[in-house]
Amino acid sequence: MYLTKISVVIPIFNHAEYVIECLASVVDQCDDNFEIVAIDDGSIDASYENAMMYLSCNLISTKWSISKRENRGINRTLNEAIQSSTGEIIYLLASDDRMSAGSLKQIRQAYINEEDRCRLFFYDVALIRWDGTLMNPSASSARPGGAALLGLSRIHLVAQMVFSWGSPFAHQFYSREYYNTHGPYLEELKYEDLYFALNSIAIDRFIFIPVVLKEYRLRKNQTQTPGLTFSDLDQTNIEVRRKFIKSKNLIYSTILLVGYLRFIVKSACAKYFLRKIASIIQRSILIVTLIRIRFF
Numbered sequence: 001m002y003l004t005k006i007s008v009v010i011p012i013f014n015h016a017e018y019v020i021e022c023l024a025s026v027v028d029q030c031d032d033n034f035e036i037v038a039i040d041d042g043s044i045d046a047s048y049e050n051a052m053m054y055l056s057c058n059l060i061s062t063k064w065s066i067s068k069r070e071n072r073g074i075n076r077t078l079n080e081a082i083q084s085s086t087g088e089i090i091y092l093l094a095s096d097d098r099m100s101a102g103s104l105k106q107i108r109q110a111y112i113n114e115e116d117r118c119r120l121f122f123y124d125v126a127l128i129r130w131d132g133t134l135m136n137p138s139a140s141s142a143r144p145g146g147a148a149l150l151g152l153s154r155i156h157l158v159a160q161m162v163f164s165w166g167s168p169f170a171h172q173f174y175s176r177e178y179y180n181t182h183g184p185y186l187e188e189l190k191y192e193d194l195y196f197a198l199n200s201i202a203i204d205r206f207i208f209i210p211v212v213l214k215e216y217r218l219r220k221n222q223t224q225t226p227g228l229t230f231s232d233l234d235q236t237n238i239e240v241r242r243k244f245i246k247s248k249n250l251i252y253s254t255i256l257l258v259g260y261l262r263f264i265v266k267s268a269c270a271k272y273f274l275r276k277i278a279s280i281i282q283r284s285i286l287i288v289t290l291i292r293i294r295f296f
Contacts, residue, residue: 010093031105106209
């Protein structure tokens with residue numbers, strides 16, 4: 001029986017302390033058709049050496065590749081790794097995170113079940129502390145209705161992604177066809193996962209799987225991805241609006257209007273009640289738009 005091949009793409013950067021744990025979580029899946037494609041993006045610690053040592057000792061050479069070169073940034077690293085991979089499914093894994101037990105089989109099954117109507121998959125993640133201990137078994141539990149509602153209602157899923165980006169939506173796997181259509185990742189943007197997600201909301205097929213497929217590590221006092229700022233998020237939203245501005249798609253228009261409403265509210269330093277009104281208007285516009293195009 002043919003098993004759809006999964007490429008586990010791992011960008012590595014200064015995670016010597018965690019990279020073996022990350023790789024072991026993939027190797028321990030006991031799956032028959034996967035590959036690990038890792039690129040060290042100019043680490044100054046022993047990340048590459050630790051990864052090479054572990055893979056050489058624990059996995060046959062045909063199932064993995066790893067290289068190291070100067071620092072070029074996360075987006076170029078992802079593009080290079082994905083373009084050198086060979087799987088039909090692409091799963092991204094940061095070198096300080098862990099793949100949940102049984103994830104490869106669940107990823108493949110979800111892909112097979114939804115292959116005809118879906119190319120991008122969001123999924124739930126567990127949150128772990130910097131020392132690897134469990135903090136929250138489901139990042140979706142902080143969302144209204146939790147993972148179950150995100151999986152059942154596409155309109156709720158869209159609203160949550162547009163108005164409150166973050167975990168678990170930043171974690172995705174997708175078909176190679178999807179990457180070939182929407183890729184490569186734009187090197188000038190730092191919130192590459194947000195850009196990919198909004199692309200899919202507007203013009204492609206997607207779904208949320210209410211299953212934990214990753215353990216996402218949080219650092220001490222971390223509120224967002226290390227090295228990123230909220231101005232980076234603003235820049236990503238600007239690029240999204242610039243790309244979509246000529247489109248007649250109602251969802252494009254909604255995203256565009258939402259972005260400008262938020263910008264106006266933020267720039268004008270509106271009082272509390274004005275922000276609330278703007279928030280209600282934003283949600284109303286999105287709901288009406290999605291209903292009109294039967295986006296359920």
